[in-house]
Amino acid sequence: MMQVYDRVVTTGGILTLVWLTIVVAFALGTLSALDGIRSRIMIRAGLRLDRLLSRDILDHALRMTRGGRAPQVMRDFDTVRQAFSGPPAIALMDMPWVPIYVLVAFLLHWILGVAVIVGALVLLGITILNERATRDATKAATRTLSQSYGEQERLVAQAELVRSQGMREALVARHVERRATGLGLTSSHQFASGQYSSIAKFWRMFLQSAALGLGAYLAVEREISSGAIIAASVLMGRALQPIELLVGAWKPMTDAREALSNLVELYTGAPRTKAFPLPAPAGRIEARGLTLWGPKGAPPILANVGVEGGPGELIGITGPSGAGKSTLMRVLVGAVAPDSGEIRVDGSELRDWDPETLAGHIGYLPQDCALLPGTVAENIARFALARGDDPEAVNRKVIAAATAAGVHTLVTQLPEGYNHVVGWGGEGLSYGQRQRVALARALYGDPAILLLDEPNAALDAEGEAALIAAIGKARARGATVLVAAHRVAVLAAATKLLVLVGGRVQHWGPAEEVRQRLQIRAPEPRLAEVKASNG
Template identity: 40%
Template sequence: MLQVYDRVMSSGSVTTLVMLSLILLLAYLCLVGLDMVRGRVLSRAGIRMDTLLSQRLLLASLERPESRSQPLRDLDTIRQFATGGGVTALFDLPWVPIYFFVLFLLHPLLGVFALCGGVVIGSLALVNELVLRKSLSEAGDASNRNYAFTDMSLRNAETVNAMGMARNLIVRWSDDRNLMLHGQLKAGDRGGFISGIIKFVRMSMQSLVLGLGAFLVIERLATAGIMFAGSMLLGRALQPIEQVVAHWRSFVSARDAYARIDRLLAAVPPERQGMSLPRPSGALSVENAVFAAGGQKPILKGLSFRVDAGESLGVIGPSGAGKSTLARLLIGAMPPTAGFVRLDGANIAQWPKSQLGRYLGYMPQDIELFPDTVAANICRFEAGDDRLIVEAAMMAGVHELILQLPQGYDTRVGPAGATLSGGTRQRIGLARAVYGLPNLVILDEPSSNLDTAGDLALKECMLRLKDHGRTVVVISHRSATVTAVDKLLVVKDGLVEAFGEREELMRRFLSPQANSRPNIKVIHASQPALPLRGAE
């Protein structure tokens, strides 16, 4: 425009006009091409970032299950911001000083006027950050709680519908939902008000700069071309600032998501690939194990016992005694607050989880199957040997039940195994635990959903594991479940109440008048921790 007004209009040269028009079209073509390239680069950078972080975040979420799927949603938020208009506006910000510099070259007054406008809009952007920070943060926290509550409600949909809890649950669900909407509404109103002021300032300055340019032309301090060029350059200089403010909510969401991911990754460092340890024999020992969650009252208070390789141990005790917490310590899901859990003499924390998993079988209280085939669930999604899958199912006594399914082992189960009965899910979970004959098998309340046939199959499975020299730990509050074990551990209030041979302890606790024998160690809360060996 500067050249058109200063050269073409004064000379009347059509050739110059045509050449300037072609140069302008070429410049626009380059600009559009560079924008396209930038968009493609940002899209691929977002996918690359997702590829690098998604698996690590999933592993960290498995270590911290209370985070649920929030880290992956946070990663999606960051990726969407990185490939959207917000980050493009940030990349355009470095050009703002260049535009101001060119305006100073055109005329110092134009440069000062543009710089003052930039300061005003920048100050409004800072006010926008201060005003929206609290509202957006509260809305984000409420949104996370609301989604977590929704996930939990959907997972327990049968209970909700059966017990008529839906109406009351919706009232509870609406609390966080309304708080989220209120925070977003407040942020939207305030952000919209400030964005409107910024837009008013920018449009006013683009018009006022024409008046300033006209004044310079009247005073013969500038040409008409400088007047129009100054208006265009000022618009280009202020546009990135306005766009940054317009995308500020997405920027704040991405910043908060990054902070949550950073905290999670700092709390769960990547697994060290240390030296591989040989396959364990299954000797398990617990030395003065204490566990307290988040600085609260200890759940376990100095447990000590030992199980030799090939032995089976039953852990019994009342509800709330700490049995399931002990199970999580034994599989390495949670480190003890104090003390040690050792497998073949090595601290279980020293075992890489990818390696330990091959030697460990675990059956939790609540069996949840993944939305895939029965065979895939049993073989733990490995490229499994069909023979090993069938052997695990037969050992768990579920082979015949699986064959009765529509596609047998290839039957796909719904989320959490919703298409299967509770007993069938539990027996498939048992088959998954014994797949590949792991050296240490931990069963937490394995008979809670089993019928008589299932109980018999469980006992037969435990005996077959013992025949193969595998160490088995069965945790239950039912004494009938532990009739096939070698040793018995009685836990009460997080303490070892008794530990020894099963027959002796069963006789003692089921027949209070029977005489105890010397190889029984009974421990009370006032006594010191039990030594590693139960027999004395």
């Protein structure tokens, strides 16, 4: 621009104008090409970041024994990844050019350099004010909307129950109200951020115009050439543009910062060293002083609970509803960490075992079955093929587990047999079928320790007989079996009984002694015929 005014206009040099046009076209083309390359590099960097960290982040989320923000970690990671590969990162990458523009402005005239610095400082001040004004609102909005999204997913998953019980309108109204709260916080944050962005834009445009006036004044005073008038305005705009972009990208940057703090929290307290490899457990399990506190102000869910069992034993856990049976099973399997107490497997504390390795030696049937989307075979095999196990060995173990659970014939009668696809929670199967498939999953790989939570809750007489037979076979091969149940037929052969009331141990000891204390007789197990093909 300076050359056009200083050389072309004053001398009428058309050839100079042509060459300047060619040079400018080449420079702008190069700039556009570099911008395109930078954009591709940023996108590829985001993809590489995903490849490097997504597996580890999800693995840490699944290791968490307390809920927290674990369901949101991948959404948080995507927020951070997009910030590192999107407009916020580009705005930060353009910031190093600001001192260069300031230096060129000083080369034109020191007053122009000072004006650029003043303008940059004002924009930085606006950026800081923007951050302070929106920080709390951003954090609250992010958490509220995250909870809203999680609630929506759970509502959709329970749509059948919601419709059948006439709760649709009430739950929709409640969800919309909570969503409106989150959106209100978001909009207040956006309003504030938008105001600061508008102020920053006004200030930059005003300074560009003021630079023209300042340049004209200096040209009149013969301090700079007439071409430098336009150059002063351009330099002012280019120096302030990265800062203005930073103000405009402040919302995604603050969202990314909040998401990053959640990811840091996820890794806080994570084990730094890999567990020492221990030999396969024989099945001895001991728990002492297990205490788990409820929500703030609530009584403990478990209070100083202890239980132990060895190979071949059947430990029965019973008690009224809400006694803490299911919670105890979740603590014993390592799904929930107690606030105090210890759990030992073959003498080693639970935290000394590699969780993934130990899980291969434990069979767990939760109360809700918890089947996952995939085929019946994949669920029984605990998705072993996805971690690279030998397909033939996996298939053999699947058949063996289904046969041991007495569910092989049932599975073969499904539309696609073992390849029959189920949804979340076992959608596509009856509740009794889900429970029997989940039992087969627990028996997969002949685990040394078997924990069954209400395993006969949805079973008919034939299914219960198959369950009792499966427990007997597991004990015969040396497995330690712990069963929590209301229906005591499955506990008829128990060697020890634990009775919980209100999260506390009421009775514990050999089964016959506990029954005598309670003055009850051992129930006769149901002797339903189980087909040979079902094991």
